[in-house]
Amino acid sequence: MTAVTAGRALRWVALLVLCAVVAFPTYVTLATAFLPPRDVAAGALLPDPSHLTLDNVTNALDAVPLLHQYLVSAAVVVVQAGAQLVTASLAAYALVFPPWRGRRTAFALIFATLAVPGESVVLPNVETVSALGLRDTVLAVALPYLCVAYPVFLLRQAFSTFPREVWEATRLDGAGHLTCLARFVVPIAAPQLVTAGLWSALAAWNGYFWPLLITDSTEHRTVQVGLAQLVAGEPPTGVVYAGTLVVLLPTLVLVLLGHRFLVRGLAARLT
Amino acid sequence: MRGNVPHRRWSGGPAGLLLCLPCLVVLAVFGYWPTLRTAYLSLHSTDLFGRPTRFVGGANFAALVTDPTLRQVLVTTLVVAALSTALATGAALAAALLLRTATPPGGRIASLVLSLPFAYSTAAASATFAALFSPAVGVIARLCTSFTGDPGPGWLTSPFWAVAAIVIATAWYEFGFTLLVLLAALSRLDREVLEAAALDGAGELRTAWAVVVPALRPSLLFVIVTQTVTGLQIFTQVQVITKGGPGDATHTIVYELYKRAFGEGLPQYGIASSLALLLLVAVVAITAAQFRLTRSWT
Numbered sequence: 001m002t003a004v005t006a007g008r009a010l011r012w013v014a015l016l017v018l019c020a021v022v023a024f025p026t027y028v029t030l031a032t033a034f035l036p037p038r039d040v041a042a043g044a045l046l047p048d049p050s051h052l053t054l055d056n057v058t059n060a061l062d063a064v065p066l067l068h069q070y071l072v073s074a075a076v077v078v079v080q081a082g083a084q085l086v087t088a089s090l091a092a093y094a095l096v097f098p099p100w101r102g103r104r105t106a107f108a109l110i111f112a113t114l115a116v117p118g119e120s121v122v123l124p125n126v127e128t129v130s131a132l133g134l135r136d137t138v139l140a141v142a143l144p145y146l147c148v149a150y151p152v153f154l155l156r157q158a159f160s161t162f163p164r165e166v167w168e169a170t171r172l173d174g175a176g177h178l179t180c181l182a183r184f185v186v187p188i189a190a191p192q193l194v195t196a197g198l199w200s201a202l203a204a205w206n207g208y209f210w211p212l213l214i215t216d217s218t219e220h221r222t223v224q225v226g227l228a229q230l231v232a233g234e235p236p237t238g239v240v241y242a243g244t245l246v247v248l249l250p251t252l253v254l255v256l257l258g259h260r261f262l263v264r265g266l267a268a269r270l271t
Numbered sequence: 272m273r274g275n276v277p278h279r280r281w282s283g284g285p286a287g288l289l290l291c292l293p294c295l296v297v298l299a300v301f302g303y304w305p306t307l308r309t310a311y312l313s314l315h316s317t318d319l320f321g322r323p324t325r326f327v328g329g330a331n332f333a334a335l336v337t338d339p340t341l342r343q344v345l346v347t348t349l350v351v352a353a354l355s356t357a358l359a360t361g362a363a364l365a366a367a368l369l370l371r372t373a374t375p376p377g378g379r380i381a382s383l384v385l386s387l388p389f390a391y392s393t394a395a396a397s398a399t400f401a402a403l404f405s406p407a408v409g410v411i412a413r414l415c416t417s418f419t420g421d422p423g424p425g426w427l428t429s430p431f432w433a434v435a436a437i438v439i440a441t442a443w444y445e446f447g448f449t450l451l452v453l454l455a456a457l458s459r460l461d462r463e464v465l466e467a468a469a470l471d472g473a474g475e476l477r478t479a480w481a482v483v484v485p486a487l488r489p490s491l492l493f494v495i496v497t498q499t500v501t502g503l504q505i506f507t508q509v510q511v512i513t514k515g516g517p518g519d520a521t522h523t524i525v526y527e528l529y530k531r532a533f534g535e536g537l538p539q540y541g542i543a544s545s546l547a548l549l550l551l552v553a554v555v556a557i558t559a560a561q562f563r564l565t566r567s568w569t
Contacts, residue, residue: 007475012377015369018362019384022446025399026387028410032402091294100287110294113302115558119504119525120547123312123532123540124305144301147294177286206392208507209525213533224394228511231398244398248391255390256383266455 033057033242056242060230065218066243069226072138073205076222080142081200087147088196092155093181097167114149119209126213136216144210145203151196154265158192159185195265198258205251223247306551312544321538331545340519341527341542345549348523351437352502358442360495363449364487368479371457382454389447397511400440404512430520433513437521440508445501449494456490457483489565496561500554524550 034052061067094100095107125144126135134140162185170180186193211222218226223246230243255262313331315323335341370382388396403410404426415423424432460483468478484491506525513521515530522530524546530536532543 011369011372011475015366015373015377015381018366018369019381022443023384023387025396025403025443028403029399032410087293087297090290094287094290098287098290100285103287106288106291106295109303110291110298113298115555116302116306117500117504117550117554119506119528120551120554121302121305121309123528123543123547124308125301126533127308128300128305144297147297149298152294177290206394208392208394209529213529224392227394227398228507231401231511240398240402244395244402247398248395251392251395252390255386259386263451263455266452267459 029241029244029248032238033245035238037237056238057246059239060243060246063233063239063243064226064229066223066226066230066246068219069221069223070246072141072220073223075138076141076207076211077201077204079139080145080204081197083142083146084148084151084200085193085197088151088155089181089186089193091147091152092159093177093185095152095156096159096162097164097180097185098177110149110152114153122210122213125210129214135214136220138220140214141207141211141220141222142204145207148200148203151200154192154196154199155189158189162188191261191264194258195261198254198261199265202251202254202262309544309547309551312540313548315541317538317540319537321532321540323540327541331541332549334542335545335549340522341546343519344522344524344527344546347434347521348503348505351434351441351505351521351523352499354438355441355445355502356495356498358438359445359449359498360491362442363446363453363494364484364491366446366450367453367457367487368483370454371479371483372475382450385450386447388443388445389451391444391447393444393507394511396440396444397508400436400443400508401512404436404440427513428517430517433517433521436512437505437508440512441502441505444508445498449498452490452494452497453487456487460486489568492561492564496557500557503550503553 031046033056034054035048036051036053036055039048039051091106091110095103095110129135129140129143134143166184167180170184175183206224207222208224208228212225212228215221215225218229221229227243227247231240312323314326314328316325316327316330318324335345366385370378370385373381391399404412406412406425406427409426411426412423415421424435426432426436464482464486465478468482504525505523506529509515509521509523509526510529515522515526528543528546528550531539531546
């Protein structure tokens with residue numbers, strides 16, 4: 001019996017150590033973001049509650065126009081994730097319900113792009129976007145990603161569970177494809193739509209390489225690129241940690257609240 | 272008129288294609304075209320403005336092997352991808368197995384704390400680690416000083432420790448996603464099998480090793496492949512934490528591509544494109560291998 005208890009205690013100790021190691025960077029970020037530079041320089045790992053300040057946060061927001069870039073990132077998320085949901089719903093519907101010539105080819109062409117790493121096609125994409133005269137615009141950040149394969153994949157799986165006889169009945173009643181999609185299919189697949197939307201929003205907010213390449217002026221850059229520039233320009237004081245925290249906040253909330261939906265997306269990918 | 276509806280339904284018509292069109296157009300312009308264009312550019316040398324000038328055949332690809340700088344880039348990329356994948360997968364598997372038997376209140380808090388890295392973007396994770404690793408004033412250097420009196424390794428000045436810093440930052444960033452996948456897979460495991468193993472008197476460790484790990488095999492393959500693919504594309508960590516340094520010690524494929532195509536020097540689109548194509552072929556090959564392996568298991 002003591003061996004069992006000892007084993008259990010050992011497992012909790014191991015878990016505790018793992019938690020401490022993994023949480024360490026986040027802890028330092030939190031502890032340092034709200035301390036005056038004096039305490040940070042002195043290496044205070046246990047923050048003195050009476051010294052807490054919001055100066056770092058306001059400095060970070062002013063340093064690069066992080067606040068403005070916040071709005072740029074928000075716009076990119078709305079446009080990119082919104083467009084991905086629309087294009088993916090249309091494509092997934094077309095791949096599941098109506099039979100048409102070329103459906104298998106379209107299916108293969110869409111899903112083959114799942115294996116194409118985004119980083120390997122940036123060079124010609126910079127050429128294309130520049131040729132369109134869109135370089136250094138907010139639209140350019142979202143443009144190549146208005147449709148990606150992953151949400152199509154998630155929604156195709158969701159739509160496949162919609163009973164085919166019901167679809168045929170609504171069609172026989174004279175409903176058009178768009179009506180059918182919006183009125184009958186989408187409501188049934190609402191949870192998966194949320195999952196797809198969360199993944200799309202997360203990817204849009206977190207993007208770095210493409211936004212860095214296609215924008216030049218600080219006012220068209222996303223908050224991720226702004227954060228990297230904050231790091232390049234500052235010694236690692238509370239301002240950098242405060243900036244990180246500001247950038248991290250929306251995704252942290254999203255992950256904590258949307259945990260269930262994100263895991264559903266992962267589970268769908270595993271089958 | 273209703274009579275001919277069923278007939279039209281089966282003959283299809285342009286509706287399906289029209290519905291797929293927005294998607295197909297975006298993928299054609301920003302997925303397929305740039306792939307072809309990259310292949311074309313990789314076979315040419317370019318002028319001062321990066322415009323293709325002369326067909327050079329496989330010369331750019333030969334340079335990837337013969338040029339010592341480029342060879343080093345490939346080696347560094349493989350080392351970083353392999354080590355960070357091994358570290359993150361090992362730690363996440365250990366965490367998942369520990370969480371499996373942890374009782375609710377503590378276990379729930381632990382799993383929430385352990386998924387923290389998943390909330391980070393590559394830029395946020397890189398910014399954090401850049402601050403942690405920075406010499407003298409960085410938290411890690413200060414901790415080392417207060418315990419040993421010595422600021423510890425020169426994370427950004429020694430080639431070895433700079434690669435280690437990139438590996439650690441990447442493994443930490445990947446850990447959150449990997450753990451979430453493994454936890455999702457664990458929650459779908461067959462309860463009866465696990466209970467039968469427990470009734471047989473199999474201990475925790477034995478059950479974990481003989482029952483749980485084999486059942487997780489497809490998910491483990493998935494996370495290893497996903498992380499290897501992400502590892503081969505590492506850019507943000509390098510640009511933010513080490514800026515490729517010291518010297519060229521932490522240049523990875525995508526960082527080198529970035530430097531050659533958009534860096535301060537003259538644009539070398541040919542070499543940059545051959546790096547991009549190499550990356551593409553590697554990723555497609557790994558994904559195809561995963562696909563075949565998974566199919567053979569089911």
